[in-house]
Amino acid sequence: MSQIVSQAAAGTVATQATVAPQAQPAAPTIASRKSCNPDGIGLSHYVLMDRKAAK
Amino acid sequence: MTAALPPEALRDPRFQPVDIGHDRYAALTDPDTAFWALVDKNRVGEGLDPATLAAYHQKADGFRQELHALRFGLKPSGVYLNPTERCNLDCTYCYLPDTQRSGGKHMPVGTLLTSLGKLRDYFRSVMPEGRKPRAIFHGAEPLMNQAAVFAAIDVFGDDFVFGLQTNGTLLDDAALDFLTSRNVSIGLSLDGPVAGITDATRRTWGGKSVHDKVLRAMEKLRGYGSWSVITTCTTENLPYLTRMVELFHAHEVPTCMLNTLRCTLPGARGVKPADGDMDKAFFAALDRSHELYRETGRKLMVANFANILIGILAPTARRLMCDISPCGGGRAFFALAADGGLYPCSEFIGLPRFNGGSLLTGGVEAALDSAAFREVTTRDVDRFSPCGDCAIRHFCGSPCPAEAFEMNGGMEKIGAFCDFYKEQVNYALRLIADGKADDYLWDGWDEGTETVFALG
Numbered sequence: 001m002s003q004i005v006s007q008a009a010a011g012t013v014a015t016q017a018t019v020a021p022q023a024q025p026a027a028p029t030i031a032s033r034k035s036c037n038p039d040g041i042g043l044s045h046y047v048l049m050d051r052k053a054a055k
Numbered sequence: 056m057t058a059a060l061p062p063e064a065l066r067d068p069r070f071q072p073v074d075i076g077h078d079r080y081a082a083l084t085d086p087d088t089a090f091w092a093l094v095d096k097n098r099v100g101e102g103l104d105p106a107t108l109a110a111y112h113q114k115a116d117g118f119r120q121e122l123h124a125l126r127f128g129l130k131p132s133g134v135y136l137n138p139t140e141r142c143n144l145d146c147t148y149c150y151l152p153d154t155q156r157s158g159g160k161h162m163p164v165g166t167l168l169t170s171l172g173k174l175r176d177y178f179r180s181v182m183p184e185g186r187k188p189r190a191i192f193h194g195a196e197p198l199m200n201q202a203a204v205f206a207a208i209d210v211f212g213d214d215f216v217f218g219l220q221t222n223g224t225l226l227d228d229a230a231l232d233f234l235t236s237r238n239v240s241i242g243l244s245l246d247g248p249v250a251g252i253t254d255a256t257r258r259t260w261g262g263k264s265v266h267d268k269v270l271r272a273m274e275k276l277r278g279y280g281s282w283s284v285i286t287t288c289t290t291e292n293l294p295y296l297t298r299m300v301e302l303f304h305a306h307e308v309p310t311c312m313l314n315t316l317r318c319t320l321p322g323a324r325g326v327k328p329a330d331g332d333m334d335k336a337f338f339a340a341l342d343r344s345h346e347l348y349r350e351t352g353r354k355l356m357v358a359n360f361a362n363i364l365i366g367i368l369a370p371t372a373r374r375l376m377c378d379i380s381p382c383g384g385g386r387a388f389f390a391l392a393a394d395g396g397l398y399p400c401s402e403f404i405g406l407p408r409f410n411g412g413s414l415l416t417g418g419v420e421a422a423l424d425s426a427a428f429r430e431v432t433t434r435d436v437d438r439f440s441p442c443g444d445c446a447i448r449h450f451c452g453s454p455c456p457a458e459a460f461e462m463n464g465g466m467e468k469i470g471a472f473c474d475f476y477k478e479q480v481n482y483a484l485r486l487i488a489d490g491k492a493d494d495y496l497w498d499g500w501d502e503g504t505e506t507v508f509a510l511g
Contacts, residue, residue: 027079029107030488030511031092033118034369034504038125039186041133041388042375043400044314044455046191046220047283047358048240049374049497 067108071446072099075481080488082446085111088118089370089449092510093488107510114508122449125371126381126435130181131423133189133388134174135401138162138207139200140393144222144265147256148287148316148323150457152405156195157260162393164203170391170414171207175214177419193220193242193401195393198230208237218242220285222257223272224265231275240281245269246289248298255291256326273306283310283358288333289326296340303355304347310356310497313340318458318471319402330474337475338482345494354497361496363476364483366450368492369504378476380436380452385411385428389419397422399431402457409457430466431456439467450483451476 042048073082074096081096083103090111092103103111140151140159149156162170171190178188190211192204198221208217218240226234226241234241247253250266258264276282286292286299296313303311315333316323328336337360344355362375376383384390385399389411392398396410397419403409409431411422422428434456436442442453453459453476459468470476486492493500 026098027093027095028511029092029094029104030080031090031107031111031508032368032487032506032510033090033114033508034372034501035121035507036369036372036504038129038371038373038387039132040372040374040376041131041189041383042358042362042377043135043383043388043402044312044317044359044375044377045193045285045401046135046218046242047285047310047312047362047375048189048218048281049283049310049356049358049361049500 067102070102073446073481073484075484075488077485077488080484082484084446085115086446086448087122088115089122089366090115090118090508091367091484093484110508110510117507122370126379126449127386129383129387131188131386131388131419132178132182132186133191134178135388135390136167136170136190136192136197136207137194137391137393137401137404138167138192138197138203139195141199142194142196142222143199143224143259144196144257145260146258146287147291147326148289148320150317150319150323150402150405151195152320155405159195160393161200162203162395164206166395166415167203167207168210170395171211171215173414174391174419175211187214187216189218189388190215191218191220196222196225198225201225201230205233208234208239212237216240220244222265223269226272226275228275231272235276235279238281240283241276241279242282243269243272243276243284244287245273245284245299246286246292248295248302252292252295256287256289270306273308277307280309282308283312284308285312285314287314287316288328288337289316290328290332291326293328293332293336296336297343300340300343300347300355300357304344304351304353307353308355310358312359313337313357314359315472315475317402317455318462319455320405320461324462327471330472330478333472333475334478338478341482341495345491348494354494356497357495360479360483361500363450363479364486364492364495365500367480367483367487369501370449372501372504377454378450378452380442380448381432381434382452382454382456384456385423385432389422389428399428400457402455403431406457406461434459434466441473442469447477447480450480 140155142156220242253266390401411425
């Protein structure tokens with residue numbers, strides 16, 4: 001885990017060295033996840049984003 | 056808590072670091088569970104802090120099971136209906152063969168009604184009581200066979216939630232009244248802010264413009280609760296995406312999609328933008344949609360991006376089922392062709408290899424179990440390169456199997472816009488880092504969801 005994988009769209013996956021920690025306070029970690037019963041059926045030819053919209 | 060963790064847990068090898076291009080944050084993802092955390096980019100080499108890691112370990116099995124159920128455990132709850140092979144337009148990038156669109160057949164009204172009866176019975180057998188399946192007419196141009204479509208909506212209005220994706224050219228006042236009075240969700244298509252741009256890819260067989268007809272339909276739908284417009288992004292309209300967003304916002308379009316075109320058939324590949332060009336134009340349009348929201352307080356949902364965002368925040372709440380592997384074709388939904396054949400998705404209708412049999416003589420269950428469907432429903436990004444090592448593979452899904460098969464040579468190939476998907480995920484994670492994600496989602500998007508992990 002010494003390198004960060006860059007997802008930059010440059011055709012190939014590049015890497016960059018981890019920058020050494022700096023004096024400023026660390027940014028607080030953010031993580032979240034929500035869960036529900038899945039019912040999506042959209043595809044690229046059609047979309048209905050709101051789960052309630054057409055019920 | 057730190058002392059209780061074995062040293063290897065502090066550097067959990069399952070987590071992959073991702074540079075999201077943010078000035079303070081990088082991401083750590085466990086692709087196997089689609090879990091992510093944003094951490095100080097200067098400390099990403101340290102991995103997750105012990106408390107977060109411990110909390111994650113408590114939840115990881117549940118996340119893994121949830122993702123597995125989403126990817127492999129769904130029963131179909133929607134059908135895409137092609138009531139005709141014909142279309143009055145000859146769009147450059149269409150995924151349906153031109154021989155069908157120009158000289159194909161309509162599905163007879165009796166056949167459509169019989170088919171819907173059989174589909175209703177199937178969905179009743181697999182869906183919970185009280186939930187209606189969705190049935191979406193699209194094509195080709197479904198309103199070329201308007202009598203059959205409208206008869207079906209009237210007969211089966213209590214059994215399905217209906218939608219219609221149309222090019223908009225046949226939506227006269229009577230048709231609009233019929234559809235809106237029955238709460239049918241309506242999708243239109245428009246590729247340019249002005250006729251000259253739309254006409255480059257969407258025109259009649261005789262070469263006539265349809266731009267103004269679509270604008271008229273949009274104007275009539277202003278204020279309707281359930282409608283959207285699709286723009287297919289090509290080399291011809293990419294410089295105008297920001298103007299598209301302005302046009303849609305001005306017309307009070309609630310939801311649009313700025314889709315990459317599907318490269319399933321060769322015609323589409325001739326107007327395929329490069330990923331880097333797509334990134335720039337797409338994110339400029341997204342930025343403009345956000346500016347307009349800030350200026351007016353009214354959101355224009357860019358649904359294909361919103362779905363990427365939702366796939367990160369709440370994997371099971373995603374609405375579009377293209378950006379997941381296996382995709383939704385043949386498992387969350389399937390398609391009925393005008394000749395009565397069943398396909399995993401309409402994207403495959405031009406490819407006979409993927410015909411799973413007839414609805415009326417074989418049935419849905421047989422199609423779902425057919426080799427044709429299984430070829431699609433077993434396409435698993437965990438199992439082929441380069442996706443198998445990708446940190447974001449379950450935010451992307453490497454769509455679309457039809458274009459991977461036709462354009463790139465097989466199901467175990469990537470889709471047409473790998474780098475663009477990576478950049479969309481980076482953009483989405485930056486929005487989360489900046490606390491702006493909700494600006495890009497409709498109000499109340501998470502109603503009915505439960506928060507199962509929260510930090511920061």
